Amino acid sequence: MTCNAFTFQTLHPDTIMDALFAQGIRVDSGLTALNSYENRVYQFQDEDRRRYVVKFYRPERWSAAQILEEHEFALDLQCDDVPVAAPLAFNHQTLLTHHDFCFAVFPSVGGxxxxxxxxxQMEWVGRYLGRLHQTGSKKRFTHRPDIGVKEYLIEPRQLFETTTLIPASLKQAFLSAVDKLIDAVMEQWHSRFNLLRLHGDCHAGNILWRDGPMFVDLDDARNGPAVQDLWMLLHGDRAEQRMQLEMIVEAYEEFCEFNRTELALIEPLRAMRQVYYLAWLIRRWDDPAFPKNFPWLCSEDHWRRQTSIFLNQVNVLQEPPLALTPIY
Known part of the structure; x- marks a missing residue:
């Protein structure tokens, strides 16, 4: 994103209604805002009592070509009977525009x-992730980026150096922790994996249950290692995570082989997400929604805790990676 100060203050309800009306949709209910900080997403019902979701993309984050790759991936998955919320086409177009906003309309899938x-449910999700990656491996994104240390670590580190949101008295200790974390990740990071199209943000909040899993929100889809779509489902202590991973991978491999060397990337990917998330909050701070919903970002206690979290993750990265039972 090149325009970090952009806000959605010009996206009024009338603007949304007009955008939908231009596509032949008459809104017959209120617009219910759904939980999204990066974009603006609303659920509504039309005059025929059909339910939809409209998503207005944050300008300057993704190019039109990158958004269309998200849509193409969703439609590819849908064609392969992978349960995913895919955009609807209007006059053969899934990416629509109105008053310089790009938007898309989806069926409201519920669940x-x-x-x-x-x-x-975890086993079902593992099975469908195998199918999702089976489709994702047929080709790569050409406009969307690859998951890598530059975007997730190096660029955030540069941002942390210049931001005024980190209290001056704590900045040096925080930056030192970031540097140690980057060094620890670089020691573990490898590229011995096949790049494939991923969901990219496959956590529990982006999976609905409707007699089986339904994957939603491909906004963070990227090329990367398959394990990126698996590790965020793991939780609990190490023994619990290993049991969950065994179950997920066994179900996953009914459709797609899993490269076990990628297990060494779980903790590096966790560290990269931690760093990237903080940088994302800082980049979006000029959007009024962010100070309102994340007021703790300015507190000294937060930055002390974050420094501690990063140093703890450095220690975790020194431990042997999670492993599966060997196959003989």
């Missing part, structure tokens, strides 16, 4: 929250 502690 319950995926239960991360439900092992039966």
């Amino acid at each position: 319950r929250q995926f239960e991360a502690d439900n092992l039966d």
Whole structure:
């Protein structure tokens, strides 16, 4: 994103209604805002009582070509019977524009929250991730980026150096912790994996349950290692995570072979996500929604805790990676 100060203050309800009306959709209900800070997403019902979701993309984050790759991936998955929320086409176009905003309309799929502690549901998700990656491996994104240390570590480190949101008295200790974390990640990071199209942000909040999993929100789709879509489902202590991983991989491999050398990337990817998330909050701070919803970002206690979290992750990176039972 090149325009970090952009806000959605000009996206009024009337603007949204007009954008939908231009596509032949008459809104017959209120617009219910869904939980999204990066974009603006609303659920509504039309005059025929059909339910939809409209997503207005944050300008300057993704190019039109990159958004269209997200849509193409979703439609590829849909064609392969992978349960995913895919955009609807209007006059053969899925990416629509109105008043300089890019937007897309999706069917409202509904469903319950995926239960991360439900092992039966976990097995289903592993199976469908195998199918998702089977489709994702057919080709790569050409406009969307690859998951890598430059975007997730090096560029955030440069941002931390210049931001005024980190209290001056704590900045040096924080930057020192970031540097140690980057060094620890670089020692573990490797490229012995096949790049494939990923969901990219496959955590429990992006999976609905409707007699099986339904994957939503491909906004962070990128090329990367398969394990990126698996590790965020793991939780609990090490023994619990190993049991979950065994179950996920066994189900996954019904459709797609899993490269076990990628297990060494789980903790580096966790560290990269931690760093990238903080940088994302800083980049979006001029959007009024962010100070309102993340007021703790300015507190000294937060930066002390974050320094401690990073140093703890350095220690975790020194431990042997999570492993599966050997195959003979």
